Amino acid sequence: MIEMALNIKSLPKKKYVMPGHAACPGCPETIGFRHLGMALGDKAVTVIPAGCSAVIQGLWPKQGWGLPALNIVFAAGAATASGLARALERRGVDAHVVVWAGDGGTADIGLQSLSGAAERGENIIYVCVDNEAYMNTGIQRSSLTPHGAWTTTTHRGNPGTKKPIPQIVAAHRVPYVATASIGYPWDFIAKLRKAAKIRGFKYIHLHAPCPVGWRFDAGLTGKIAKLAVETGAWILYEYENGKLKLNPPSNRLLDPSKRKPIEEYIKLQGRFRNISPESLEVLKRDIDRNWEEIRTALRAQGDL
Amino acid sequence: MSSSTTERKLVVDRRGHFLPLSPSEVGSAGKTGSWRTERPVLSPEKCTSCYLCWLYCPDDVITMEPRGPEGNEIPVIDYEYCKGCGICVDVCPVNALSMISEEEPIEIQR
Ligand SMILES: Cc1ncc(C[n+]2csc(CCOP(=O)(O)OP(=O)(O)O)c2C)c(N)n1
Ligand code: SF4
Ligand code: SF4
Ligand code: SF4
Numbered sequence: 001m002i003e004m005a006l007n008i009k010s011l012p013k014k015k016y017v018m019p020g021h022a023a024c025p026g027c028p029e030t031i032g033f034r035h036l037g038m039a040l041g042d043k044a045v046t047v048i049p050a051g052c053s054a055v056i057q058g059l060w061p062k063q064g065w066g067l068p069a070l071n072i073v074f075a076a077g078a079a080t081a082s083g084l085a086r087a088l089e090r091r092g093v094d095a096h097v098v099v100w101a102g103d104g105g106t107a108d109i110g111l112q113s114l115s116g117a118a119e120r121g122e123n124i125i126y127v128c129v130d131n132e133a134y135m136n137t138g139i140q141r142s143s144l145t146p147h148g149a150w151t152t153t154t155h156r157g158n159p160g161t162k163k164p165i166p167q168i169v170a171a172h173r174v175p176y177v178a179t180a181s182i183g184y185p186w187d188f189i190a191k192l193r194k195a196a197k198i199r200g201f202k203y204i205h206l207h208a209p210c211p212v213g214w215r216f217d218a219g220l221t222g223k224i225a226k227l228a229v230e231t232g233a234w235i236l237y238e239y240e241n242g243k244l245k246l247n248p249p250s251n252r253l254l255d256p257s258k259r260k261p262i263e264e265y266i267k268l269q270g271r272f273r274n275i276s277p278e279s280l281e282v283l284k285r286d287i288d289r290n291w292e293e294i295r296t297a298l299r300a301q302g303d304l
Numbered sequence: 305m306s307s308s309t310t311e312r313k314l315v316v317d318r319r320g321h322f323l324p325l326s327p328s329e330v331g332s333a334g335k336t337g338s339w340r341t342e343r344p345v346l347s348p349e350k351c352t353s354c355y356l357c358w359l360y361c362p363d364d365v366i367t368m369e370p371r372g373p374e375g376n377e378i379p380v381i382d383y384e385y386c387k388g389c390g391i392c393v394d395v396c397p398v399n400a401l402s403m404i405s406e407e408e409p410i411e412i413q414r
Contacts, residue, residue, distance in 0.1 A: 008355045017364045019385035020331035025339065026389035030362040060324070062332035185359055211389075219390025219403075222360050 006186040011038045021056050021064025026218025028208035029053050029129050031182045039192035045095045049077040051102035052136045074109045077101045078117035081124045096196050099126040103144035104134040107165050118172040118201045125195050125202045131210035139213040147286055148279035150271040157279050161286045166205045170239045174201040178238035181207040183225025207234045215270025232259040233287055244297045340388030342403040350400035353377045357392035
């Protein structure tokens with residue numbers, strides 16, 4: 001189990017997030033960024049398109065991240081990282097170029113440059129920090145907002161469903177695609193370290209519950225991230241060279257009876273406060289469909 | 305803007321052009337400890353030195369130091385920057401941390 005393999009106390013103590021940064025209390029993006037630094041150390045160079053993380057970086061004259069960070073326009077995260085990775089390699093600099101982009105910057109506005117870099121096989125790690133809406137500009141819906149969730153552009157609940165971005169990236173036949181959660185740092189850190197050893201395009205989709213946009217108490221960020229996984233609403237898995245594998249604790253949740261009821265996850269979040277019974281059913285159906293697709297893939301591989 | 309901002313040396317390239325660079329430094333948004341309405345406080349005798357509070361703190365204001373009752377490592381919180389989110393309290397498996405109101409007198413917390 002990944003959890004066992006990683007000794008928390010041996011992780012680097014260096015500050016990869018500088019105290020006194022601009023993020024809201026309880027911010028998941030800063031939790032995840034700390035784990036990024038712990039995983040890759042000083043070899044990581046980040047490329048950050050528009051979003052909350054860009055603001056944390058961009059309060060000139062100081063920046064809030066403890067890693068080099070290049071700020072770039074919304075649509076160009078993966079394109080910029082492609083050029084940066086090539087330039088560093090040509091100069092003989094040993095570095096891991098990491099795109100650190102929000103769900104809007106990944107699944108909507110940055111999708112074409114992400115697809116291009118994946119198809120070209122650029123040697124970068126792309127992390128989508130998914131807080132399920134455009135938080136920095138005031139909680140607008142993105143294509144990664146789950147069904148039924150309130151946002152400032154979906155007052156009656158999001159009519160759409162969450163776009164399957166990890167599968168869309170995996171369909172580019174890249175060597176590594178994984179999901180992760182800020183609630184499971186040892187899993188995210190192990191996946192980043194694995195990605196760093198692979199040459200080519202690597203994609204990690206990090207689930208990042210946001211207290212401001214999801215309307216929950218700032219102290220609950222970690223708990224809600226774990227509940228997403230324990231209820232099966234978010235699934236931890238990885239595709240290595242196209243082969244799918246469920247990771248703990250999701251590997252024990254293929255059987256729906258092992259999952260906590262979805263209500264335990266959504267009742268703590270104000271964005272679902274007014275969800276209708278019909279919408280809740282659609283949300284549950286979306287989640288079931290994700291699991292069904294995983295089951296089908298595992299079966300096709302002969303793993304079930 | 306503080307005086308340290310105006311005194312800061314700007315980064316320029318070989319031709320003397322100003323470069324929009326900012327170094328990683330503590331306090332890019334000021335002394336964020338002033339944002340708190342509640343503060344996390346530790347009961348050192350309960351702490352099992354598991355590091356989970358350190359691992360999850362979004363503001364990186366926890367340092368593990370060998371200051372526990374048995375010389376064990378306990379979290380030491382930098383209240384100058386701790387935003388009082390309460391995540392450390394929530395993730396602590398043994399309830400060694402609790403939130404108390406900022407209106408409580410400081411002496412009680414020692
Ligand atoms: C082309 C373009 N359109 C719109 C914006 C305004 N904008 C800045 S940040 C942001 C939201 C980012 O959302 P997301 O990518 O999900 O990241 P988050 O803020 O949630 O971390 C928007 C819409 C912009 N900077 N550039
Ligand atoms: S809105 Fe959410 S993601 Fe953005 S800085 Fe605040 S807590 Fe972090
Ligand atoms: S309250 Fe939040 S910012 Fe303060 S030490 Fe705990 S986790 Fe860190
Ligand atoms: S989480 Fe609790 S027990 Fe673990 S180190 Fe922090 S205070 Fe101590």
